[in-house]
Amino acid sequence: MRQQSSKKAEWANGQMRSVAIVLIACVCGWFVMELEILAVRVLAPYFGSAVYVVMGSVIGVFLLSLSAGYMVGGWLSRKANGPGHTAYSKQALGVNLMAAGAWLCAMPFFIEPVCDGIFNVGLDEKWGSLLAAVILFGGPTVLLGTVSPTAVRWLTRRASDSGLNAGLVLAFSTVASFAGCVVTAFYLVLVSVRRTIFASGVILAALGVTILLQAAIQDRKNPSTEDEVTG
Numbered sequence: 001m002r003q004q005s006s007k008k009a010e011w012a013n014g015q016m017r018s019v020a021i022v023l024i025a026c027v028c029g030w031f032v033m034e035l036e037i038l039a040v041r042v043l044a045p046y047f048g049s050a051v052y053v054v055m056g057s058v059i060g061v062f063l064l065s066l067s068a069g070y071m072v073g074g075w076l077s078r079k080a081n082g083p084g085h086t087a088y089s090k091q092a093l094g095v096n097l098m099a100a101g102a103w104l105c106a107m108p109f110f111i112e113p114v115c116d117g118i119f120n121v122g123l124d125e126k127w128g129s130l131l132a133a134v135i136l137f138g139g140p141t142v143l144l145g146t147v148s149p150t151a152v153r154w155l156t157r158r159a160s161d162s163g164l165n166a167g168l169v170l171a172f173s174t175v176a177s178f179a180g181c182v183v184t185a186f187y188l189v190l191v192s193v194r195r196t197i198f199a200s201g202v203i204l205a206a207l208g209v210t211i212l213l214q215a216a217i218q219d220r221k222n223p224s225t226e227d228e229v230t231g
Contacts, residue, residue: 069145
């Protein structure tokens with residue numbers, strides 16, 4: 001009976017862990033799409049709202065930044081293989097989310113200097129909007145892009161489950177991105193854009209701190225715990 005209870009508790013803890021991991025991926029998926037929608041509103045007053053100018057720049061920068069984030073996240077997940085890799089990956093993810101949150105909290109204060117500076121340089125609206133999108137939104141988007149590969153790594157205990165776990169993370173985070181897109185486009189753009197960006201930064205930073213604290217607590221309780229992916 002005691003052994004069965006222990007197995008049930010272990011299974012329940014595993015399920016809660018999986019749900020928490022997927023929720024982290026969903027939160028980051030939401031904020032990526034929220035930022036993409038808000039980026040258009042941020043740049044439009046300085047570079048216009050033409051599709052080939054702002055929309056092309058914003059979408060292009062987010063796609064490129066996410067691809068870089070996926071690569072970095074995959075590299076961090078691979079680098080974390082071995083003893084203590086779970087603690088390492090949690091610390092890396094926590095720091096990334098804290099950095100992204102800090103960036104967003106500071107962004108409302110340097111939007112105007114960055115955009116005015118680029119405009120005053122004399123770049124045309126196409127290249128000016130592209131450069132502004134890179135400076136303002138490239139960094140946090142790269143950091144948020146590291147989440148999905150890390151989440152897949154956390155979920156994967158056996159190599160045979162890697163494809164299923166990747167599909168699960170991508171599916172749910174994409175649904176969250178859809179929700180973030182609709183809520184932002186329909187409602188949040190009607191609120192102060194800069195306050196929304198600042199509030200998003202506070203939430204991301206708080207999530208990063210929570211992950212770091214949880215990793216520290218778990219490391220103290222189970223200093224030798226190691227999760228390995230087996231074939």
